[in-house]
Amino acid sequence: MSNIETLLIDQGIRLLNSLYYSSIIFLVSVGLSFVYGYLNLLNLAHVSFLGLGIFLGAELIQQAVQLPSILSTVGPFIAILIGVPVLIVGIGTVFEFTIFKPLYGMEETFQLLATFGIVLMLEGVMNLIWGGELLSATAPSNILGTVGIGTSTFPVYVIFVIGVTSLVAIGLYYFFERTRLGRITIAMAENPEIVKTSGINVRRTHIFVLLLSALLAGLAGALWVPNASASVGISLDYIIISFAVIVIGGLGSLKGAIVGSLVVGVIRTWGLVFLPAFSLVLVFLLMATVVVVKPTGIYGGLES
């Protein structure tokens, strides 16, 4: 095989890895962005749903593998795509009515502090339940196996994650552009008073947006867990990364979250080649630069 071919294959694999990473952080940060853009709530605790998704995903997958015959093959995927989202929506509903409701309309800095409190609180709960354990649930990744690219092999599961995320992104785009509820949500971000006077139940839309975001973060966790093992505290790392994504892309924008996560994914993956230890430093420097130069982010200014 020629050098150029190996080079291309190397870069292709790197591209897929970068897309995989982008997928996960897109699913996390898009919800963070929605909740900020549409509910005016800067929710640090958003990543707690990622954490819950990781642990619930691992638990459900481990249960599903023990099912008889064909169910043990399909089960893990049902657990990821349906089981975890359903559980997260249930938990999210409880949280919405109890701990998130008092935060709407509060001053932003107080929201940041209160949701930081929620992060620690839920981190504490997860620590009580799953603390000290190293959960792993590699079944979905094992079931799909690997595909040969040139001389090297590549896990199909990574491609599956990228595919699911692309579908989610398309679905979200269609939802906000084409459906009534989606348009209402956008209108609510623009002018809640007018939406309210048009006889639309704003409160219900609030709940919907929060649950949708929680669901996406939970899905990200469930998709993430087969490729790595989970321990408590892992979701904390994602708080700052997902802030970087939505700040770079633009707070409150779907396109911004897509572009932001692609940019961060690319920087991180290729940064690992040139500056192995400091690839994330580049991400934060870019984030700081964006805030200074164009605080609305790449797409934030266009939509509002």
Next chain:
Amino acid sequence: MNGEYSPSEKEASVGDRLKSMLNWRVTGFTVFVMIAASIPYFQERFLTFLAAEILIFGIVALGYNVLLGYTGLLSFGHAAFFGGAGYTIGLLFEYTEIQSFMILIGAAILVVVLMSAIMGFISVRHTGVYYALLMLALAQVLYLVISKNYTLTNGTDGLRIAAPTIFGVDYVEQLGYNLYLEFILYFIVLATFIIVVVSLYRFMSSPFGLTLQTIRENPERAKAIGIPVKRYRWYASILSGVTVGIGGVMYALLIGRVTPGSTLNWTLSGEIAFMAILGGPTTFFGPVIGAGIFLLLRTYILSTAPDAWLLILGSSLYLMVVFFPSGVYGALRSLVSNIHKNGIKDAINPNSKSEPDAERANAQSVRGGDQD
């Protein structure tokens, strides 16, 4: 005191001075310092250590509150100053022969002034969330650079910090570690605490401090009456950063080691903010009370039910922010002043029609009232 005033003026000034000495703030602070100073005499190493930690985080929370309470800026990046100062002396111990306390703290202050001047200069272009996020991003850069740099900073293992010499005397060698901790280091911490409290108090009641409060209350108006708002926010960032840095040096000396996890992690910035909120960000001395409660609570819980610590920390932070944004000290103070004004009955009845106390009004204006 050059004798150019008349006797009556002299009397007045003595009277004023007496009055200010009887001022409950001064009394309270004096009592606090006296209690703090008596702690080493119990000869309980654990107790001295805890008291020193409280004093150190008292300094840190006071410094943090220059921004949060006085200027109205929430920062999620102050761990950078705390750890930055600690790492300055850590690196000096590691790579130079410098051991003098005065040189070490001088170098650390210099580094932190530079850091906070740069970080502040970038961050004060924005307020609110963007300020918080910018500080977070910049602090995170420092965290990553230090924690991933194994060759220079020993990575996540951190650096060892030896005992410094104080005016050329190595007290650990002369007295042993226990006596050094209880009678030298502890009193250095206490003296630093007093210096920081007194000078910050002077700063904050000077026109400078009042200007910051004007900016917090109404930046537009402050700008309109000719205050260079951004520049003052920048000054406040530097003052705040330096104070937190001084706390960082003391902490490094006390613990004897700096690691990225314990001194640079962004959750530390959140904990510092919690101390300020817990005590009362709209009061001067509140953050010290907050630091005290925080550390007593943490020490108690970590020794009895360590697994529950995060849960308790998080839920109490949440409850404080949502229900008592003026903090323990602020709530007590408005209760006391309500008792003065209206008697006990009205003071404990939240629906009393009394004139809202400045603190409460303040806290509400910080929280913002529009629910939809």
